[in-house]
Amino acid sequence: MDLQRLASVARLHLAELSSEHQTEVLALLGAELEVTGPVPAKPPAGSPGAWFLENQVRIPALTDEEWGLVEPVLKALDSGRGPKQLPKRGVLEAIFLKARTGMRWEDLPERYGKPASIRQRWNRWSKSGTWEQIMAPLKGAPGDVPPLLPPIEMRGRLDPRALIGHMAAPGNSVPVEPLWGPRGFDMASLDHAMWFHRPFRADEWFLYEQESPVATGGRGLARGRIYDREGRMLVSVVQEGLFRSLG
Incomplete structure (x- = not known):
């Protein structure tokens, strides 16, 4: 049962119970959120994260299908200057990862290559206008947004009595069906x-x-x-x- 339907059922049938029994039912359910880290800083100007925020573009996952759209553009636009040894797909994935997480260039995973080389490629693409042309085939692609919220931990509990109906209500239980739907x-x-x-x-x-x-x-x-x-x-x-x- 999805949460919206569950909430609708609860609102409907909790009203049929006395205030004491409403309190008892709600006591069986609980959820809390805890902010476990600082609010992410706004991406610095000129960074990949700032570009995605300013242009209101989602950060693609770069699936094989999406790479198939971008690869011909890179072959046509990139003159080959700079770090030729870096696979272009790896460079793109590294740039997307930085935009998605806000991590420092030097913290990028080693498999993408030297962070300084990846940063050099980003600077060249972004200043020459190549980056906009690379992203054009991915317009409207699903993806993530740069981190704007702090890391959050969610904890919840559901007392089994809320499901099996063992409560001190009239008849020694709150019927399961009115709360959770017929089954x-x-x-x-x-x-x-x-x-x-x-x-x-x-x-x-x-x-x-x-x-x-x-x-x-x-x-x-x-x-x-x-x-x-x-x-x-x-x-x-x-x-x-x-x-x-x-x-």
């Missing part, structure tokens, strides 16, 4: 854990890989791994759930 089964989270392996920004793109290795006896186990754009594993997740028939 023939219900479920609850029994336990879960998350392990954070390295620092990361919460406003970046992530890949969440999930699997369920076993489900038996009314219980199911789920495991998940969260990766960043560089393929580094950031977080490990394990959760056990309980399923039961309402019939």
